[in-house]
Amino acid sequence: MKGLKSTRQAPAASPDEMLRIAGAAAPQQPSAIAQTNGADKSAMLSVRLTEATLEALADYAHQQGTTQRRVIAEALASRGIQVAARDLEDRPPPRRRGSARN
Amino acid sequence: MTILTIASSKGGPGKTTMAELIVGTLASQGINVIALDADPTGGLSRWAARLYEGPTFTCHHEADEARLAHLIHRVAQEADVVVVDTAGFGNRAATVAMIAADAVLIPMVPGEGDVTEAARTVELVAGVASAARREIPSRVVLNRVRSSTALSRHAAAEAGPLPKLEAGLSDLVAYGEMGFSGRMPAGKAGAEAAALIAELRAIGFLPALIDNTTSVKTKYVKTARVGR
Numbered sequence: 001m002k003g004l005k006s007t008r009q010a011p012a013a014s015p016d017e018m019l020r021i022a023g024a025a026a027p028q029q030p031s032a033i034a035q036t037n038g039a040d041k042s043a044m045l046s047v048r049l050t051e052a053t054l055e056a057l058a059d060y061a062h063q064q065g066t067t068q069r070r071v072i073a074e075a076l077a078s079r080g081i082q083v084a085a086r087d088l089e090d091r092p093p094p095r096r097r098g099s100a101r102n
Numbered sequence: 103m104t105i106l107t108i109a110s111s112k113g114g115p116g117k118t119t120m121a122e123l124i125v126g127t128l129a130s131q132g133i134n135v136i137a138l139d140a141d142p143t144g145g146l147s148r149w150a151a152r153l154y155e156g157p158t159f160t161c162h163h164e165a166d167e168a169r170l171a172h173l174i175h176r177v178a179q180e181a182d183v184v185v186v187d188t189a190g191f192g193n194r195a196a197t198v199a200m201i202a203a204d205a206v207l208i209p210m211v212p213g214e215g216d217v218t219e220a221a222r223t224v225e226l227v228a229g230v231a232s233a234a235r236r237e238i239p240s241r242v243v244l245n246r247v248r249s250s251t252a253l254s255r256h257a258a259a260e261a262g263p264l265p266k267l268e269a270g271l272s273d274l275v276a277y278g279e280m281g282f283s284g285r286m287p288a289g290k291a292g293a294e295a296a297a298l299i300a301e302l303r304a305i306g307f308l309p310a311l312i313d314n315t316t317s318v319k320t321k322y323v324k325t326a327r328v329g330r
Binding site: 014015022026074 | 103105111113114140141142143165166167168171172174175178189190191192193194195196197198201202226229230232233234236
């Protein structure tokens with residue numbers, strides 16, 4: 001490996017300071033990984049929405065190259081809801097619904 | 103030691119692709135680079151462990167903010183460059199990665215919602231910098247650009263007031279292939295990656311590469327950071 005003439009050997013803030021600043025700067029933000037307390041058994045949620053909404057969701061997920069499930073999970077997480085890490089994963093493989101019109 | 107965090111409050115703008123490109127390119131140049139995957143989905147770390155083909159670099163996966171803070175602090179003392187990939191929604195681990203960063207890169211794809219979210223992320227970095235009482239420069243980098251389309255031109259115009267890189271990534275299959283093959287792109291995509299790295303060096307987001315023609319060895323020196 002090639003060397004780097006560095007002006008600094010450590011980050012500007014200590015780990016504790018980073019966490020303190022994160023809490024102060026964005027206190028409403030959730031942790032990236034949810035504490036599931038062992039309740040990680042998967043279950044179904046059936047939600048009735050208009051077809052247009054579902055089409056828009058399918059199109060968006062397809063455009064992003066991800067799953068509808070992950071789009072929903074990220075939206076929940078962005079609202080501060082604790083979402084389990086595995087719900088944020090791209091599994092199963094992306095559905096191709098909506099791609100027929102492309 | 104330089105810490106570059108790649109962040110966006112929105113999913114899908116190409117953060118992980120950007121991280122793969124930067125880390126792979128730096129590793130191929132012989133730079134001691136460490137990648138940190140702070141996204142719970144683990145896309146970067148999976149790519150690094152299972153697919154990447156090139157000079158070795160270390161990649162850690164840690165999305166818990168407390169453990170990430172300690173990990174950044176530790177690896178920063180071991181590497182010349184640390185690249186942190188974050189999750190695509192506002193979360194504590196991403197904020198910690200911004201606080202630790204020397205600079206933040208914000209990928210943005212053309213689209214109204216994307217411009218709004220990029221602006222939100224720029225504001226978040228500014229807020230974090232203010233709380234940390236130090237300068238943390240950020241730059242938006244356009245991704246999946248089709249320069250001939252009105253949408254891309256409109257998005258670029260809308261993003262005008264945001265701090266933006268000149269370099270960007272086009273909508274090329276080569277970047278998607280990199281995600282599957284683990285090989286760094288060549289051709290046009292390779293040239294775009296080189297231009298991106300060159301601009302990051304020029305503005306101090308990455309250590310500058312100095313070609314010392316009087317010596318057989320190549321030396322790297324850190325340039326002055328933006329805003330300092």
